[in-house]
Amino acid sequence: MAKKPLRIGLVGYGFMGRTHSNAFSRVNQFFDVPYRPVLQAVCARDAAKVAAFAEQWGYGTTETDWRTLVERPDIDLIDIASPNDTHAGIAIAAAAAGKMVLCEKPLGRNAAESERMVAAVEKAGVPNMVWYNYRRVPAVTLAKQLVDEGRLGKIFHYRAKFLQDWTISADLPQGGAGLWRLDVKVAGSGVTGDLLAHCIDTALWLNGPIDRVTAMTETFVKQRPHALTGCVEKVGIDDASAFLARFQNGSLATFEATRYARGHKALYTLEINGEHASICWDLHDLHRVEYFDHGDEGRLRGWRSIHVTDGDHPYMKNWWVPGLQIGYEHTFIHQAADFLAGLGEGRVSGPTFRDGLATDYVTDAVLRSAGSGQWEKVGRQG
Ligand code: SOE
Secondary structure, eight states: OOOEEEEEEEEOOSHHHHHHHHHHHHHHHHOOOSEEEEEEEEEOSOHHHHHHHHHHHTOSEEESOHHHHHHOTTOSEEEEOSOGGGHHHHHHHHHHTTOEEEEESSSSSSHHHHHHHHHHHHHHTOOEEEEOGGGGSHHHHHHHHHHHTTTTOSEEEEEEEEEOOTTOOTTOOBSSTTTGGGOHHHHSSSHIIIIIHHHHHHHHHHHOOEEEEEEEEEOSSOEEEBTTTOSEEEOOSOSEEEEEEEETTSOEEEEEEESOOTTOSSEEEEEEEESSEEEEEEGGGTTEEEEEETTSOGGGOSEEEEEOOSTTSTTGGGSSSTTOOOOHHHHHHHHHHHHHHHHHHTOOOSSOHHHHHHHHHHHHHHHHHHHHSSOEEOOOOO
């Protein structure tokens, strides 16, 4: 059957602009979904750079002002891949113009901003989604299936960490195109909103709402030159963030993220311990789920290392042949595929903006607790 064209207007051409563009370009080759993304326009402030990006990725036209882009009648969906301080303004204007809206994580710089974004898309009744891509690693999706099937029984513990080391040098500036994640005015927060947000999104998805948190954060390098002003300025982001949490289902959790774990580039790991079984997953070996089932015969009981590459594993039948691997970029293709399939079936495909807001309520509580030194209740979720 002929696929319906879905005309995309992308804002931002950095790392995330590339992952999203790749997903839109490749999704129809691997997934039978009723829509065909058309790379209609890409928007960014630098006219020469945006033209080069459009040429490289096959976008038909360019814009240098997102306000013009969101008003264009030949655009169906606005995809936001620009820095965090632009998310709310673009999403709210796009929703008001009746466009579908996809947004890179985190949804807003804080929950107050995200609440306005949720209100806008829900008032306009437009499909929306946040690119929390790690849900779509086949092994993580398998973990979700195992939890939902009740195989773990009552959950006692959830443990997650996301470790990097790229900001240790005190000479690294803050701000500007490549380093806006270090500028609190643009990013909203440091590793809490950038890395812990991934861990929290997956955790809420796998283990339900978080009730309370107690946290600590640290900024190891207190001042950095600003790439745009050239002045040495106070650093406002958190370089490291760790918290304890109590989930509504009674389980206890620990979460940690840092950009100061020398030797670790993007080590996202999670572990869930239940009454009957446990699951571990590690982004550096992303196809594997480590699974322990206490129900196994005693003599043979032990940790299984499941290579999630077979045709009956999530998403894998759409790729090569059993045993062959896929990678990071495929998680975005899976997310695009689920979104387009959901559109066709009139079904919502998460994480929606409301789900993204749930994560922001937790990151807000983490930062509040780091300031107050107290346990903090998480705001409204779900
Ligand atoms: C930060 O270094 C970063 O690029 C995050 O912004 C991404 O969301 C994460 O997936 C990888 O690390």
